[in-house]
Amino acid sequence: MNRFQFLKHLGLSGAALLTALTACQTGEVAPVGPVDFEVDLNDQDSLPLSRVGGFIVRNGVVVARTTANTFVAVTHTCSHEGRQQVTWRNGEFYCTAHGARFNTEGKGMNKEGQGGLTVYSIEQKGNLLRIHS
Ligand code: FES
Incomplete structure (x- = not known):
């Protein structure tokens, strides 16, 4: 049984199946609705945000x-070809797939980035960041 058959066996179909397949390939799930979650800067997995x-x-x-x-x-999903490869480097958002570049307002800085990126709001209360649409 391959990954597709397994997910179908679980009863997933349509958009849910596509989302699950994408998650399996990248390890991440692209937001499909409103974004609203918290990041605790004290958590071990938030350590990169300490610098x-x-x-x-x-x-x-x-x-x-x-x-x-x-x-x-x-968003982690690049507007160029939809790859979930957007990172932060050298003071800008950068997609490692084909080199799209974006500023902190989500505006594209080269041809590949011309579609821009969705930027989410952040509210900080102490060591908690609330990220939301
Ligand atoms: S998918 Fe990001 S640059 Fe092509």
Whole structure:
């Protein structure tokens, strides 16, 4: 039984099946609805956010620490060809698939990035970041 057959066996179909298959391939799930989750900066898996330039990917969202006091959250899914390969590097969001570049407002900085990225709101209360649509 292959992955597709297994997921169909679980009763998944349509968009749910596509989402599950994508998650299996990338290890991440792209947001399909409103985004609303919290990141605890004290959690071990949030450690990359303790330094400027660090980032994490959670719930299909890239959360980057862009300055000492600033975090920015964008979709992990690139607008170029839909690959979930958006990262943060050298002061910009960057897709490792074909090199799309985006600024912290989600605006494309080259031809591959011309479709832009969805940027999510962040509210910080102490060590908790709430990321939401
Ligand atoms: S999918 Fe991101 S640059 Fe092509």
